[in-house]
Amino acid sequence: MKVNFKTIILSCTLAGTVLISCVPDRVDGDGNGLVPPANIDAGFTITQTSPNHYLLKANAINYLNSYWNIGGEGFYKGGMEESIFLPDEGEYLIEHQAVGQGGIVASSSSQTINVAVSDTNSGNLVQGGKFADATDWAKWTINNTGAGANWTFTPGKATLTATNSAGQGIYQAINVVAGKKYKIDMLASSTSGCRDTWFEVYVGYNTPVQGQDYNGDGTKYRFISTWDGHGTSPFSGKISVVGGSNNDGIFTATQTGVVYLGIRGGGADMKDGIAITNVEFRGVN
Structure with missing residues (x-):
């Protein structure tokens, strides 16, 4: 953007070849280039x-x-x-x-x-992914894998906290079609950042077992790892941006039937924890 300065009067004091001061006395016309005009329209x-x-x-x-x-x-x-x-x-x-x-x-x-209507191919298959209320919370099962870690559901988010390297997971069943690809993402945030923390997303046909970490098919489709440089400071954004992924977070169904979307994590000190919302599992082909 071109800025016209109609009149600029400079008062400068020189000592030898050294410039001591140079301060605009007055700026007329269209402004100084730092303040936007008043007629900006964001419509x-x-x-x-x-x-x-x-x-x-x-x-x-x-x-x-x-x-x-x-x-x-x-x-x-x-x-x-x-x-x-x-x-x-x-x-x-x-x-x-x-x-x-x-x-x-x-x-x-x-x-x-x-x-009005969800897209037939790419509509989100996750139920209760916004954690809006008790109805949403009931769509998820907590997998208790030991003391020291805890998932807390509050309106609009689910938050995992942990100390002493404890961990805990949540999961839900989702119907898939053989040969179809599905992309996984969610909003993840931390107001404090974490220390020695892992946060991982798995998918698999095997049924989760209470008291055991769920590894799905063995692939971490999304993850946040402080050892890889994620989540050590406060953050907020798509886990695909603030964390990491394998295969771009895409799961390919090998058979038609039920898979389990498992989200788990823990750490030595998760401080204020990692909160998630807008969990997505949607078709991409």
Whole structure:
């Protein structure tokens, strides 16, 4: 963006070849390049392009960058136009921030999208993945593997805490179709960061056994490991971003039937713990 300085009067005091001070006395015209103009418009339009697919188009007036927050998953730097896919039935709050000169959020706006029907291929197969209330919590089974670790369900999240290298897991059954691929993700956060901590996601056809760690088919599809540099400081975001994965978090069903999605973890000191919500297990082909 071009900034015109109509009049800049500088008072400078020089000692030899050393510049002692150089301070603008007055700046006229369009501003100093740090403060955004007052007429920034963060408004945007929403156009449904096909079932479950939408185009967000910012008004793009007098600003530099757009930041978007889709359904409460956190702001990210995007473009003036964003194509989004909302595979699950429900109401989504879409927020837009317009960033102007000096990197300042100068204006914001929001709208909601109501998705009437889940996508038949990519709809989320996890039940109670938002941990909204007791009905959601009842969809999960806690696997007690020893004292010192604890899953706590509160409205909107499930939180694992642990000390003394104890661990504990939760799981639920999900129906899959042979040959189909499924992608696993979730929002994970910690307000404190953790020490000597593991947090892992498994899938398998074998049934979990109370009192035993669930390893599924042996693949860690998603994980947070402080030994690998994850989660030592406060964090919040998709586990696919803040943690690690094998096979991009994709499970391929070898037979039609029931698999178990297992989420487990523990640590020497998880401090405030690791919280999860928006757990996803959805088809990708």
